[in-house]
Amino acid sequence: MNVNQPVIEQEEKVEEKQYSYLNLGPTHPATHGIFQNVLKMDGEIIVEAEPTIGYIHRAFEKLAERRPFYQITPLTDRMNYCSSPINNMGWHMTVEKLIGLEIPKRVQYLRVIIMELARISDHIICNTIIGQDTGATTGFLYLFQMREKIYEIFEEICGARLTTNIGRIGGLERDIPQKAWDKIDKFLVEFPIAFKEFTSLLERNRIFMDRTIGCGPISAERALSYSFSGPNLRAAGVDYDVRVMTPYSSYEEFDFIIPVGSNGDTYDRFMVRQEEMWQSLSIIKQAIEKVKKEPAGIFSARTPEFCLPPKEEVYNDMEALIYHFKIVMGETEIPKGEVYHCVEGGNGELGFYLISDGGRTPYRLQFRRPCFIYYQAYPEMIKGSMLSDAVITMSSMNVIAGELDA
Amino acid sequence: MESTSIQQGITVGAKPEGYEGAGFFATSLDKVVGLARKNSIWPLPFATSCCGIEFMATMASHYDLARFGSERLSFSPRQADLLMVMGTIAKKMGPILRQVYEQMAEPRWVISVGACACSGGIFDTYSVLQGIDRIIPVDVYVPGCPPRPEQIIDGILKIQHLVETESLRRRDSEEYKAMLNKYGIE
Amino acid sequence: MEGSTQDKVITALKDRYEDQILHIDTPYDFLTVSLKKEKIVEIIQFLYNHPDTKFQYLTTLCGIHYPELNQIAVMYQLHNLVANQRIRLKIYLPAENPVTPTITPIFAGANWLERETYDFFGVIFEGHPNLKRILNVEDMIIFPLRKEFPLEDQRREDKNDTMFGR
Numbered sequence: 001m002n003v004n005q006p007v008i009e010q011e012e013k014v015e016e017k018q019y020s021y022l023n024l025g026p027t028h029p030a031t032h033g034i035f036q037n038v039l040k041m042d043g044e045i046i047v048e049a050e051p052t053i054g055y056i057h058r059a060f061e062k063l064a065e066r067r068p069f070y071q072i073t074p075l076t077d078r079m080n081y082c083s084s085p086i087n088n089m090g091w092h093m094t095v096e097k098l099i100g101l102e103i104p105k106r107v108q109y110l111r112v113i114i115m116e117l118a119r120i121s122d123h124i125i126c127n128t129i130i131g132q133d134t135g136a137t138t139g140f141l142y143l144f145q146m147r148e149k150i151y152e153i154f155e156e157i158c159g160a161r162l163t164t165n166i167g168r169i170g171g172l173e174r175d176i177p178q179k180a181w182d183k184i185d186k187f188l189v190e191f192p193i194a195f196k197e198f199t200s201l202l203e204r205n206r207i208f209m210d211r212t213i214g215c216g217p218i219s220a221e222r223a224l225s226y227s228f229s230g231p232n233l234r235a236a237g238v239d240y241d242v243r244v245m246t247p248y249s250s251y252e253e254f255d256f257i258i259p260v261g262s263n264g265d266t267y268d269r270f271m272v273r274q275e276e277m278w279q280s281l282s283i284i285k286q287a288i289e290k291v292k293k294e295p296a297g298i299f300s301a302r303t304p305e306f307c308l309p310p311k312e313e314v315y316n317d318m319e320a321l322i323y324h325f326k327i328v329m330g331e332t333e334i335p336k337g338e339v340y341h342c343v344e345g346g347n348g349e350l351g352f353y354l355i356s357d358g359g360r361t362p363y364r365l366q367f368r369r370p371c372f373i374y375y376q377a378y379p380e381m382i383k384g385s386m387l388s389d390a391v392i393t394m395s396s397m398n399v400i401a402g403e404l405d406a
Numbered sequence: 407m408e409s410t411s412i413q414q415g416i417t418v419g420a421k422p423e424g425y426e427g428a429g430f431f432a433t434s435l436d437k438v439v440g441l442a443r444k445n446s447i448w449p450l451p452f453a454t455s456c457c458g459i460e461f462m463a464t465m466a467s468h469y470d471l472a473r474f475g476s477e478r479l480s481f482s483p484r485q486a487d488l489l490m491v492m493g494t495i496a497k498k499m500g501p502i503l504r505q506v507y508e509q510m511a512e513p514r515w516v517i518s519v520g521a522c523a524c525s526g527g528i529f530d531t532y533s534v535l536q537g538i539d540r541i542i543p544v545d546v547y548v549p550g551c552p553p554r555p556e557q558i559i560d561g562i563l564k565i566q567h568l569v570e571t572e573s574l575r576r577r578d579s580e581e582y583k584a585m586l587n588k589y590g591i592e
Numbered sequence: 593m594e595g596s597t598q599d600k601v602i603t604a605l606k607d608r609y610e611d612q613i614l615h616i617d618t619p620y621d622f623l624t625v626s627l628k629k630e631k632i633v634e635i636i637q638f639l640y641n642h643p644d645t646k647f648q649y650l651t652t653l654c655g656i657h658y659p660e661l662n663q664i665a666v667m668y669q670l671h672n673l674v675a676n677q678r679i680r681l682k683i684y685l686p687a688e689n690p691v692t693p694t695i696t697p698i699f700a701g702a703n704w705l706e707r708e709t710y711d712f713f714g715v716i717f718e719g720h721p722n723l724k725r726i727l728n729v730e731d732m733i734i735f736p737l738r739k740e741f742p743l744e745d746q747r748r749e750d751k752n753d754t755m756f757g758r
Contacts, residue, residue, distance in 0.1 A: 026502055033454065054726055057533045058533060062531060078455065081455065098620075125462075144468065145466075225701060227701030337619055339622070340678075342651075364656045376700075376704040405496075531743055532745050
């Protein structure tokens with residue numbers, strides 16, 4: 001019951017059946033984030049759903065038109081806040097593409113490590129929440145412990161937990177410290193153990209399988225028509241992964257499998273994410289090996305006009321101070337042009353469409369937000385299913401409110 | 407105020423000031439009610455964005471808000487004592503937040519978690535409400551973008567202090583009514 | 593391989609719609625075609641079906657405001673997932689009355705993207721099943737992403753301009 005409730009017109013014709021209307025959201029315990037769905041119900045069967053979004057619309061695209069390029073990174077943090085580093089790096093790579101920066105191999109591998117850690121933390125949230133919504137709270141409590149470990153690694157690297165603002169245009173702001181490496185090594189040992197426990201709790205659990213198989217399915221054709229991407233599209237059986245299709249940050253050098261499902265239902269989405277976490281672990285291990293082969297100490301392209309110099313140099317070196325000032329005040333020459341770059345975010349193809357007119361700020365920046373695009377299929381996916389299935393369908397789609405509403 | 411040690415590492419809460427004798431303990435009702443309320447706050451998480459994820463971390467095993475007697479989340483505003491607003495509140499969301507606040511029964515407390523809820527944060531835009539204190543009264547502000555779980559816990563402790571020390575008559579006072587009227591709440 | 597697909601796309605487009613093409617460019621290796629606005633839906637349908645192009649995945653859709661030219665561009669970005677070829681199509685509409693037909697019959701996913709473009713820029717997509725504001729409040733009268741509208745809420749009274757300006 002709220003004032004913003006969209007009105008579904010009552011049909012004038014007197015029908016034999018009477019439908020009831022149910023307001024799922026905007027604040028509802030079972031929706032993670034702020035979404036409103038007005039459901040037309042026949043008993044417990046959903047006949048029709050009318051989603052309303054925009055409850056945390058923050059005008060990212062307008063804000064981005066007023067921010068210098070390096071200041072947009074904190075904005076991207078707050079889009080898909082479950083895997084902020086991927087957003088940060090996606091944005092950095094977009095700008096690097098625009099200005100034609102060549103990134104050293106070591107930096108690319110370091111980015112891969114950070115991005116894959118972020119992917120794991122994103123998928124942990126989604127999968128444990130599916131467990132939570134089906135009544136298995138234990139898994140949530142188990143794996144959130146591991147998520148804290150990932151946060152600790154991020155803290156060692158950049159100082160923040162959730163909204164990381166990690167990296168800079170041209171690389172990272174500092175080298176990954178030894179403490180972080182130690183924590184990563186420890187994580188690589190501890191996580192598989194905890195994750196296996198989680199796996200054995202849910203993956204072949206009869207109750208869980210009965211609950212999720214066939215729940216909220218979507219066919220590959222419909223998924224493509226709705227421009228799905230990421231794990232949700234792969235669960236429907238389309239092996240589209242940006243990391244493979246248009247490799248960035250040297251992903252072409254890594255050996256990994258793209259898991260695909262067959263039915264596109266909740267169980268498949270869950271399983272695709274489960275397998276992706278294992279693949280991410282393997283990518284991290286490969287990347288660590290690759291980093292070891294590269295000359296140590298390189299953490300940025302260090303092109304003075306575009307890359308912010310390290311703070312020690314700013315305080316001690318005249319030239320670095322000048323460049324720092326120039327970058328911060330927007331005196332650098334950013335080329336004109338229009339560029340699209342996409343990365344495989346936690347939820348799918350996260351694209352940045354950037355038009356630069358050579359000024360301090362982007363002329364137009366559009367974020368291709370995977371959540372926003374695939375959430376519109378939600379009414380179709382839950383049509384004809386039970387109310388409780390609608391809830392786990394939503395949690396298995398991993399709709400992140402910040403990304404949805406931008 | 408001293409705590410009695412039952413076992414090593416486990417302590418019970420301090421008892422309020424009062425008179426004690428053989429078989430009786432006398433203190434004011436305020437203090438007893440405050441003590442009881444303080445350790446059994448039912449929060450209503452109004453999580454909209456990033457801070458909500460940090461709240462999940464606060465609730466989860468590592469930080470474990472249950473240690474402070476607040477593990478029972480009440481998703482129904484009617485039963486909740488504490489409204490925890492976490493994340494950006496857009497103008498579209500404003501009326502709903504207010505409605506949730508109005509639905510809560512007295513006594514009710516509000517904690518505003520994160521820069522966005524406190525002041526709009528980095529989003530000085532046409533669509534974002536510049537701080538929830540423009541529509542509802544707030545008791546404790548927790549800054550940070552997002553605040554760490556420790557900070558959220560600290561905010562809860564501050565609320566516990568307020569709950570403990572609040573006079574039973576405060577909600578009937580003229581000042582309180584005037585304050586609510588300022589927000590246009592009955 | 594990449595180049596040949598791109599050439600094929602350009603040839604296929606030119607064969608059929610030579611008169612509709614304003615400009616073809618490949619900034620940052622991304623095929624960008626500016627088109628006249630009249631036949632955009634027909635062209636997208638053609639690109640969807642043609643065996644050499646098969647652009648069957650809508651990556652994104654957005655508007656761009658050019659106040660000096662008094663135009664609003666609508667950008668469609670399509671992807672051929674089989675050949676991994678991307679294309680960006682642009683049409684330019686007059687800012688006073690931006691009207692263009694919808695592409696929702698071809699791509700179901702265009703629904704919300706078009707609503708968002710309407711919300712931000714006021715572009716009216718004719719034939720859209722449910723064209724109303726999606727992210728902003730319904731009673732909003734401005735189209736916020738047009739350049740003339742300010743970012744900040746003008747009704748704020750708690751900010752003092754004298755020290756820092758807005």
